[in-house]
Amino acid sequence: MEVALVHGRGGEGWTMPLPGGAVAYHPDLAAAVTAIEADARQSSNPSGGAREVGERAGTASGADGAGAGVAEKERVEDRHADPDPGGPGRPDFGHGHPDSPRWVLADAAHDYPPLLQAGARLDRCRDLRLAERILSRVEGREPPAVTAESDPDAGTLFEREPEPVDGPAILVRLQATWLDQRRRTAAADLPGLGTLLAAESAGALVAAEMSRTGVPFDRGVHDRLLRDLLGPRPTKGMRPRKLQALADKVIDAFGHQLNPDSTKQVLAAFHAAGLDVKNTHSWELASVDHPAVEALKVYREHARVWSAFGWNWADAWVSETGAPGAGADPAPADRGRFRPVYMVGGADTGRWGTDGGGALQLPHAVREAIRAEPGWKLVAADAAQLEPRLLAAISGDRAMIAATAADDLYTELAPRLGGERSKAKIALISAMYGGTAGDAAQLVQLMKDRFPAAFHRVESAARTGEKGGLVRTWLGRTVPAPGERWWQTLNSEDGIRAATGRGRFTRNFIVQGTAAEWALVLLALLRRELHERGLGELVFFLHDEVVVHCPATHADTVGAVIEQAAEAATRTLFGDMPVRIPLRPKVVDSYSEAK
């Protein structure tokens, strides 16, 4: 087995060719990174002309089936032989040039940022850590816990091994893991699994790139929003003036001192006022007639913005512009970029999470501060009613698939689901989430009558989950198997509750998880297209919406590209099935104008 260490321009760290044009990569030691940084400084184009690492290292690999001039037909055939394909005709969603390898990384979240820092861009990759989790769960197991012991740098890739491995030896481990995963992917015999692994890995690249790019953010606007809501920024340890006034209103309403942040004190205060409330949730208090209720509600809303998305938050998460694209104009002083850390596959369903920054919970109250830079626009696009559309697709319910032709699915279905749009919405959401309260039970019954295939799909997922079984998304992402404790307590009261809860989870999993993978494929295709055509930068992703930052002159083109990517994502998952999943792009200056 040939092992190559590629120095300088084009390749960094340890690499080793693998079958099928893939290249194992490991960022060996700080020394290699230092060398890259020195090189990047010399080449003096850290942003606009990011180098394609793949373009050079591919020649170093000399791997089979990857020579220049390979006919398109052969490439397609090769894809069919490959258990790890990507998008249509383009393995792993990269641009698919013959000399562009698939980089096999132990953990892109760890290994890719230094490469980005050095000015490199990976076209496509396989993330072994993310793939391992997906494959383990397909097999009904839990992936090994991520601990210091299983740190790839210590040479123990998904297995505990006492002796450290370093230098080229790590590549042997990477290769073994990759081959093992290929074998398991093929053995799983799930037609979408290769696409899922490719999309997850592409997502890892997108996440690292987006964290680096950041969301354009206007500190001045943010400060103005906060001042309007809270008053001027207070000195440390003090509440903002307007927030303190709200706290005083709560105190006045109760007629005695208390801390409105303390649920214990608030609950006691309601009890002292002769009101028998179980807790202080907003919905529990909604039916309570007491002057403190409204004051408390407003206090909590504002306190939330202050503590979670206020000045301290901006200090911690908004950094200098460093705009990769918006080069020419010097950015105004209060411009910055919000740079959250994304966790690909952070939720079991495959949705992303964040590790700090709260990017996935940005309140609408501060979204006005997310603003395009001068001469640029934000193109924000969200998929309307993504989950019910995917329920139609995965269940094969013909009547519901036909209804996805409409822009507003709920209005389209209303005549058959209770008459009003709002009732159709409850019927669908309750079917997908397992709701039973209020009108829900009756409306779900309507679902059963009018759309039996769709109804059966979520019901059987719930039944499987209650019994401890496994359910999978369209592409094959699989729920975690129940733990030992789940089985042991099965017949107790707690066990029954846990089983019902798991049923609700698996019911929702097939829909939410398929939505997550559709969005992942969309992101992967969009990333490739934006880069190939040099149109703009992906800056934000939130479950079913994307935001691209681009020069104003490109905005309409970007909108069209986003719509095309959505259509391509739908075809990647569902082929000729006549399901429609529209994505509505909107060109705006501020994120608050979207939606």
Next chain:
DNA sequence: AACGTCAGCGCC
């Protein structure tokens, strides 16, 4: 002082 859990609520 540091850490974990809970209640509550932000987003999809």
Next chain:
DNA sequence: AAAGGGCGCTGACGTT
């Protein structure tokens, strides 16, 4: 507006 799956983040509170 409700119903209800998935998250992250906060301050309070209880424990070490």
